[in-house]
Amino acid sequence: MSELDLSALPRPKSQPWQVRNPKNTWLIAAASVLPMVLAVIITLVASIDPTVATILVFLPLQIIATVSVGQYIYGKKGRGDAILVIFTIFFSTLVGVLLVSVMFSVVVNGIRAMSPQFISQNNVYISPTTSLAYGGVGHAVLGTVLIVGLTTLFTIPLGILIAVYLTETRGRMRSTVRTLVQAMSGLPSVVSGLFIFALLISPNFGNATGFTQQAGWVGSIALFPLMLPTVARIAEEALRLVPQELRNGAYALGAPAFKAFWQVTLPAARSGLITAALLGVARIIGETAPLILTTAPANNTNLNVFEGSIATLPTYLYSYISQAQATSQQRAWGAALVILILVFVLFSLARVLGSAKSTKAKKRK
Amino acid sequence: MTQLQDSSGDIPPRRQLRTKPFSRADRVFYGVTKGASSISIILVSAILLFLFSQSFSTFQTQGLDFITGSQWNNTKGEEVFQIGPMLWGSVLISILGIIGGVPMAIAAAYFIEFMAPKSIAKVATVLIDLLAAMPSIVIGLWGLYVLTPVVSHWSELLYTMHHVELGFASFDIPLLSMANGKDPNTFGGTPFIAGWIVAVMIVPIITSVTREIFSQMDRDLINSALALGGSRSSVFMRVILPTASGGVTGGVLLGLGRALGETVAIFYVLNLVSDINWFNILESKGGSIASLVLQKFGEGTSEEVKALMAAGLVLFVITLLVNWLAAVIVNRAQPWRKI
Amino acid sequence: MENIATSASHLRSEDVNVWFGERHVLKNVSLNFPGNQVTALIGPSGCGKSTFLRTLNRMHELIPSAGFAGRVLLDDKDIYGAEVDPVDVRLNIGMVFQKPNPFPTMSIRENVLSGLKLTGRRGYVAEEVVETSLRRASIWSEVKDRLNDPALSLSGGQQQRLCIARSLAMNPEVLLMDEPCSALDPGSTRRIEETITELSDSMTIVIVTHNMQQAQRVSHQTAFFLSEDGNPGRVVEFGKTDDVFNNPVDPRTNDYVNGHFG
Numbered sequence: 001m002s003e004l005d006l007s008a009l010p011r012p013k014s015q016p017w018q019v020r021n022p023k024n025t026w027l028i029a030a031a032s033v034l035p036m037v038l039a040v041i042i043t044l045v046a047s048i049d050p051t052v053a054t055i056l057v058f059l060p061l062q063i064i065a066t067v068s069v070g071q072y073i074y075g076k077k078g079r080g081d082a083i084l085v086i087f088t089i090f091f092s093t094l095v096g097v098l099l100v101s102v103m104f105s106v107v108v109n110g111i112r113a114m115s116p117q118f119i120s121q122n123n124v125y126i127s128p129t130t131s132l133a134y135g136g137v138g139h140a141v142l143g144t145v146l147i148v149g150l151t152t153l154f155t156i157p158l159g160i161l162i163a164v165y166l167t168e169t170r171g172r173m174r175s176t177v178r179t180l181v182q183a184m185s186g187l188p189s190v191v192s193g194l195f196i197f198a199l200l201i202s203p204n205f206g207n208a209t210g211f212t213q214q215a216g217w218v219g220s221i222a223l224f225p226l227m228l229p230t231v232a233r234i235a236e237e238a239l240r241l242v243p244q245e246l247r248n249g250a251y252a253l254g255a256p257a258f259k260a261f262w263q264v265t266l267p268a269a270r271s272g273l274i275t276a277a278l279l280g281v282a283r284i285i286g287e288t289a290p291l292i293l294t295t296a297p298a299n300n301t302n303l304n305v306f307e308g309s310i311a312t313l314p315t316y317l318y319s320y321i322s323q324a325q326a327t328s329q330q331r332a333w334g335a336a337l338v339i340l341i342l343v344f345v346l347f348s349l350a351r352v353l354g355s356a357k358s359t360k361a362k363k364r365k
Numbered sequence: 366m367t368q369l370q371d372s373s374g375d376i377p378p379r380r381q382l383r384t385k386p387f388s389r390a391d392r393v394f395y396g397v398t399k400g401a402s403s404i405s406i407i408l409v410s411a412i413l414l415f416l417f418s419q420s421f422s423t424f425q426t427q428g429l430d431f432i433t434g435s436q437w438n439n440t441k442g443e444e445v446f447q448i449g450p451m452l453w454g455s456v457l458i459s460i461l462g463i464i465g466g467v468p469m470a471i472a473a474a475y476f477i478e479f480m481a482p483k484s485i486a487k488v489a490t491v492l493i494d495l496l497a498a499m500p501s502i503v504i505g506l507w508g509l510y511v512l513t514p515v516v517s518h519w520s521e522l523l524y525t526m527h528h529v530e531l532g533f534a535s536f537d538i539p540l541l542s543m544a545n546g547k548d549p550n551t552f553g554g555t556p557f558i559a560g561w562i563v564a565v566m567i568v569p570i571i572t573s574v575t576r577e578i579f580s581q582m583d584r585d586l587i588n589s590a591l592a593l594g595g596s597r598s599s600v601f602m603r604v605i606l607p608t609a610s611g612g613v614t615g616g617v618l619l620g621l622g623r624a625l626g627e628t629v630a631i632f633y634v635l636n637l638v639s640d641i642n643w644f645n646i647l648e649s650k651g652g653s654i655a656s657l658v659l660q661k662f663g664e665g666t667s668e669e670v671k672a673l674m675a676a677g678l679v680l681f682v683i684t685l686l687v688n689w690l691a692a693v694i695v696n697r698a699q700p701w702r703k704i
Numbered sequence: 705m706e707n708i709a710t711s712a713s714h715l716r717s718e719d720v721n722v723w724f725g726e727r728h729v730l731k732n733v734s735l736n737f738p739g740n741q742v743t744a745l746i747g748p749s750g751c752g753k754s755t756f757l758r759t760l761n762r763m764h765e766l767i768p769s770a771g772f773a774g775r776v777l778l779d780d781k782d783i784y785g786a787e788v789d790p791v792d793v794r795l796n797i798g799m800v801f802q803k804p805n806p807f808p809t810m811s812i813r814e815n816v817l818s819g820l821k822l823t824g825r826r827g828y829v830a831e832e833v834v835e836t837s838l839r840r841a842s843i844w845s846e847v848k849d850r851l852n853d854p855a856l857s858l859s860g861g862q863q864q865r866l867c868i869a870r871s872l873a874m875n876p877e878v879l880l881m882d883e884p885c886s887a888l889d890p891g892s893t894r895r896i897e898e899t900i901t902e903l904s905d906s907m908t909i910v911i912v913t914h915n916m917q918q919a920q921r922v923s924h925q926t927a928f929f930l931s932e933d934g935n936p937g938r939v940v941e942f943g944k945t946d947d948v949f950n951n952p953v954d955p956r957t958n959d960y961v962n963g964h965f966g
Contacts, residue, residue, distance in 0.1 A: 051519055080598030088480060091472030095572070096489075098469075098565050099496050105511045106503060161401030169395055170768060177402045179689075180409045186688030187412070188626025190655045191677040194662065195412050198419060202670055225408060232405075245805040249867070252763060253874055254795035255822035257386060258394035263822055267809035279498075286500020289628040289659055314502050321506055321633060329510070336503045343498055351491070374732055377719050377773045380784055382765040387789035 024073050031069040035061035062086060103340075110337025113330040119338070123299040123311065128325040137335050139301040140316040143216065144342075146305045147295070147312055148285055150220040151227055156277050159231025163276075166232075167239040168247075168261055185229035193290030196222040201294065214296040216305030219312070222290035231280035238272025239265065275350045282346040286339045288314035313339050412681070420675030423668075431675060437639040437661075439669045446672035450641040452679065454556065454652025458631065459624040461560025461646065462567055467617055469564065470571035475601070477572075478579040490576070497569035505630035508562045513553050513634055516561050520552035520647045527647075543648050554636030556651040562630050567620030574616030574695070578609045615695030622687045626680065628655035654680045712739040712908045713796075713877040715760065716777045721936075722755055722764065723771030730756055731936040732774070735927055737878070742900060742909045744919035744945065747929030748965070752937030753912050754802075756929070757880050760910065761797035762790040778877070795823060798876035802883040804863035806855035806870070813851040815866055819874040833873050841869035842899050861892020868899060879903065881911040885918065897922050916961055920949055928957045 039058035043050065048057065066086055070078030113132055122139035162181065166174055200211045200218055212218060242265050250260035266273075296309035297319055304310075313335050320332040386392055424431060427446055434447030473493070477486045527541035543549055582605065590600045606613075631653045637660055638650040658673050665673060715737040722730035730752040737743050745753040758764040760776055762783065776783050783793045806815050814821075816834045834851065838844040843865040847858070855866060864884060871879060881900070885893040893915075900909060900922045913919050919926055926948040931937035941948060941957045952958045959965055 049522065052522060074596075077594075077596035077599070081596050084598040084601055085480075087468075088472045088476050091469045092476040095469045095473040095568055098568070099492060101511060102496065102499065102504065102507050102565070103492075105507055109510075158401050158404060161398050162405060165398035165402040169398055171395070171399055171402070173399070173402060173406070177405055179692075180405045182692050183409055183685050183688060184405060186622045186626070186684040188628065188655055188677070188680055188684055190626070190628040190658045191412075191416075191681050194658055194674060194677045195415060197662065198670060198674055199415060202667075225412070228405070228408075243805070245801060245803055246807060248763065248766070248801065249805040249807065249870075250818075250822055251766060251791075252761065252794055252799035252801070253819035253822055253870065254791055254793075255819070256388045256391045256791050258388075258390045259822045259824070261394070263818070264807055264809075268807075270809075282498050286502060288500065288502040289655070292659065293662055314500065317502055317506065318629065321502075321509065332506055336506050339500055339503055343500070344495065347495055347498060374719070376721050376732065377775075379721075379723070379771050379773045382770065382772055387791065 027069050027073065031065040035065045059086075059090070106333065106336050106340050109330065109333035110340070113334025114337060118334055122301045123316070126299065128323050128328045130327065132327050132330060135331075137313060137316055137331075137338055139298065140311040140313045140335065141338065142301060142303065143298070143310045143312040144285065144314075146303065147216045147219045147291070147310070148223070148281060150217060150305055151223040151284060152277070152281055155224055155227045155280065156231055159228050159276065159280065160235045160273060162228075162232040163235035163239055164261065166236050168257070168265065181229045181232050184225055185233070187225055189226055189287055190289040190293070192225045193222045193293035195225075196290070197293040213307075214294055214309065215307055216295060216302075216310040219291045219295040219310075220305065222294045223284045223287055226287060226290070227280045227284045230283045231276050234276035234279055235273050238269045238276055241272060242268045271353045275353050278346045278350040278353075282343050282350070285342055285346070286314050288318055291315050292318060313342075413678075416674050416678040416681065419671055420678050423672045423675040427672070427675075431672075432679070435639055435641045439661075439666050441666065444666075444668050444672075446669065446675075447639075448652075448654060448657065448672075448676045448679070450639050451637075451652035451654045451657045451676065453641055453643070454635075454637075455625050455654050455680070457556050457642075457644075457646070458559045458563055458635070458651065458653060459621055461556060462563025462624050463617060463621060465560060465564035466567045466571060466620065470568045470616075470620075471575055471613065473568070473572045474575035474579055475605075477576055479605075490573075493569045493572050493576075497573060499569075501566065501627060501630040504562060504566055505633040508558070508565075508630055508634045512561060512565075513558055516558045517552040520555060520557055524549060524552070524647050540644050541647060542645060544642070544645050544650075549647070549649070551649050552647060554634065554649040554651070555647055556635070556642065557646040559631050559635040559651060559653070560646070562634055563624045563627060566627060566630060567624055570620045570623060571613070571616045574619065575609065575613050578612035578616075579605065582608055611694055611697060615691045615693075618687055618691030618694065622684045622691060625687065626655055626684050627653075628659055632656040632659050712906060713779045714739045715797075715878050715908060715910070716780075717756075717760070718775040718777065720756065720759055720774035720776065721772065722752065722759060724767070725769045725771075728936040729931075730759075731938045733929075733939050735939065735942060737908055737910055739908050740904055740906075741925060742904045742911065742923045744923035744926045745910065745912045745929060746914070746916070746919050746926060746960070747937070748931075748960070749914075750937075751929040751931040753927075753929040754882050755937075757799075757882055757910060757912050760878070760880055761799055762793050763799060765790065795874060796876055797878040797880060798871035798874055799880040800864070800868050800871055800882065800884050802886055804860055804867050804887065806858070806863050806866050808854070808856050810855055811852045812847050812855050812858070812866060815855045816869050816873050819870055823874075837869040837873040838866075840872050840899070840903065841865045842895055842902075843869060859892075861888045861895070864888060864892065865896060865899065868896070872903070876907065878908045878910070881909065883912050883914060886914065893918070916949070916963070920945060928952075928954075928960065930956060930960075 035058060038061055039053060042048070042057050043053040063083065063086055066082040067079050070082035072078075074081065115132075117134070118132070118136035119141065120138045121134070121136040123135050126135035162177065165171055166178060196218060200221075201214055246264055246268060247260055250264045291312050291314055295312065295315065297315050298309035298311045302308050302310045317332050317335040317339070320328045320335070323329060386395060423446060427434075430447050432452060433449050434445070435449040436445045436447050438445045473489070477489050481489065523541050527538050529536055529538060586608070587600060587604060590604045595603070635651045635653060635656060636649045637652060637656055639652070640650065642648055642650045642652070654676050658677055661669060662673055717733055717735050720730060720733040721728070733756055735743070745757065747753050755764065759772060764770050764772065772784070778793075778796065782788070807818055810818060813834055816837050817830055820828060820833065835844060838847060843862055846862060855863065858866060864887075868884070885896055888896070897918060900911065903909060911923065923945045925943060926945045927942040928940045928948060929937050930940045941952060941954050948957060949961050952961065
């Protein structure tokens with residue numbers, strides 16, 4: 001390496017200081033607005049279908065405009081960037097439109113059905129044509145609270161214990177358990193319902209009548225395999241976030257594992273574990289298929305999860321969803337809004353707790 | 366006087382380090398967590414074993430036709446249960462959902478992570494996480510009353526293009542035409558619409574996995590590529606996508622797992638017909654195992670319920686495989702997720 | 705303060721070997737830690753001195769895949785014996801870590817008492833234990849008016865002295881310190897060194913340090929660890945601190961203590 005040829009490549013001819021040329025700013029603005037205006041005019045004049053116009057008129061115009069402006073300002077590398085930007089924005093907008101559409105239609109249609117009595121009354125004496133001034137989802141809200149509450153009661157301790165086993169012990173089954181929990185999270189909800197239905201209710205197996213009738217508690221059990229993996233996974237992450245030094249500090253003082261966990265690790269992970277519980281509840285609160293298979297729908301208020309038919313928000317929504325009458329459809333939207341609100345509340349609580357936890361963790365550093 | 370240490374002597378034999386706790390409280394503690402954990406083992410094996418034992422007779426009487434055939438008859442004495450159209454329908458809908466969902470999800474993740482201002486990115490992230498938690502029945506309701514009319518309209522437009530007339534030849538595009546040239550009178554209940562529903566349901570999942578991977582990517586790598594004079598697009602194609610591809614694939618598979626098991630949302634927007642529909646996605650005829658279970662379990666005869674369990678078992682095994690593959694890929698792409 | 709022992713136990717390691725998985729990281733370390741003496745363990749990073757320290761109170765085996773051979777004797781009794789509960793070993797042999805790790809959910813007072821609570825000890829006067837321990841860790845005057853504040857409200861140096869007080873509340877025979885000053889400013893370091901000197905009246909102390917001056921200031925004897933060319937770490941030289949620093953036998957010790965490598 002005696003002589004190094006420094007002139008092997010010509011220097012790139014870029015002129016960075018020209019990028020912010022005011023002329024270019026105008027060009028970019030024009031490229032962003034003109035295709036849209038042009039497309040709208042063409043669509044209106046030729047009265048083309050808006051969908052067709054978007055794909056066949058607006059998009060090509062926009063691509064031509066952006067690519068040529070990109071080419072003009074940045075040269076060859078501007079062309080690729082222009083296409084990347086157009087496609088990113090196009091698809092992101094599509095995502096945004098779809099997602100906002102879901103929220104928007106649930107809120108707008110649901111609010112029409114919403115009233116104090118819609119939240120508090122039940123569905124007795126309500127026919128598909130009954131005015132929205134009567135009846136509501138009160139019984140279904142109670143049923144959901146009871147069934148989901150019962151599931152929560154035994155799923156949260158179990159989920160957290162599994163997480164503890166995975167993070168705090170050196171048990172030999174850890175990788176098996178982790179794999180199976182992951183597998184369980186892929187269990188289709190209808191299969192979970194079918195399993196419990198066939199095991200406990202269907203008269204075709206075991207004894208002639210089935211072990212039990214459809215009832216709230218059977219629904220709770222059917223929800224269990226769906227909630228457990230969510231709780232266990234998030235609780236595991238929460239426990240993992242507790243620094244190992246804290247556990248070591250406790251062990252170095254001569255603490256037995258149980259005490260170290262109970263007095264040091266658990267309090268440090270508390271908010272994360274509450275998040276796990278909340279997201280677990282959010283996961284099953286709108287679960288429909290298992291409840292259709294394992295609970296019998298009711299119009300009256302039933303507070304007994306252990307016997308009789310019982311309504312829940314998802315099954316209420318299910319029963320009204322495909323009715324032809326406008327009021328019935330509005331009841332369905334109303335129930336959807338109630339579910340959405342519940343999910344939103346659970347989610348916000350989890351987020352607030354989660355961010356409180358992360359600021360604390362930052363402070364510790 | 367200091368001493369030099371001689372450590373060249375023989376190494377004593379290794380000693381057994383006791384891992385079992387001495388105190389009773391610890392033994393109980395470990396025992397309880399172990400017991401809780403074995404519930405997960407028991408539960409998954411119980412579901413598999415039970416479904417298998419109950420559906421065994423179905424597999425025996427129906428044979429391989431259970432998977433490939435396309436008849437469903439529950440009349441006593443002449444029972445035929447075959448899930449070919451449902452199985453293929455589940456796959457077809459999922460493929461459509463992924464074709465539609467993946468570009469949207471990657472674009473949204475790229476937009477949030479690399480293009481959007483901080484405030485918009487934050488709102489979009491929350492919105493997408495919230496939608497990932499949206500119960501499928503709410504999506505079903507929206508799909509039935511809001512999406513179906515719109516997509517039916519798109520289908521109608523697409524259908525007008527199914528026949529291609531060239532000067533010397535004319536032919537039908539299979540994907541856009543109807544079987545046996547059947548004339549359509551409705552564009553509702555098609556696999557095309559169900560595919561859109563699946564896309565809407567898996568976009569949040571794929572977006573959040575992809576976004577997380579993008580956000581963990583080495584900014585220095587990207588900046589140095591840009592500093593070398595690379596353009597945004599070349600950095601995206603040559604640096605970001607290859608680095609993130611493993612994780613994105615895992616995210617897509619996670620979404621696929623959810624798509625395959627999706628029940629109520631599809632139940633409302635799809636016309637279940639026990640006749641295989643290979644690729645005529647605009648025809649009001651489709652299948653989905655999960656929806657089949659929901660449709661048939663109520664009035665099911667004992668043989669029929671067994672057949673449904675067989676169908677559920679097939680579905681579970683498929684989702685198990687898909688999820689397992691997804692976990693392997695995601696864990697390899699995101700080692701920080703696991704220790 | 706009558707229950708503070710003035711003569712402490714002595715600790716001895718015999719042919720201690722350590723593996724992580726199949727990797728042999730420490731070979732035949734035999735050291736003697738007489739009662740009421742401060743022993744400094746020095747050596748370049750990765751030579752296994754912290755690992756060795758962790759074998760002395762059986763914290764080592766909390767790492768999965770850890771392997772061990774040899775003996776560690778506390779007053780001539782093997783702490784790795786089949787009938788010995790590691791939890792009891794750690795009651796007698798306390799440890800202070802490199803990074804201050806007060807329990808974040810507890811107050812200053814609760815942190816001091818945490819060891820007693822965690823081990824289910826009864827029959828102590830809480831106020832007395834808190835004051836004595838904080839005094840011995842020379843932090844009493846700084847915190848006596850805010851004992852119920854959260855432990856994380858203290859500065860890094862104060863947190864570390866709180867962690868020392870937490871260990872002292874258990875009144876251990878031996879105190880192991882793993883680079884206790886590496887994350888601290890010079891002022892806090894000096895105070896902790898004073899604390900160590902005072903503590904050696906009542907206990908045996910083993911301290912890992914990267915700071916040569918610190919080793920000379922606080923320790924009675926010094927062991928120099930070295931791991932060369934991927935070979936397992938071992939002790940090159942061991943003796944009175946003065947001799948190791950001023951009159952070393954091995955040339956590598958001489959190079960290290962004079963800052964020529966590591």
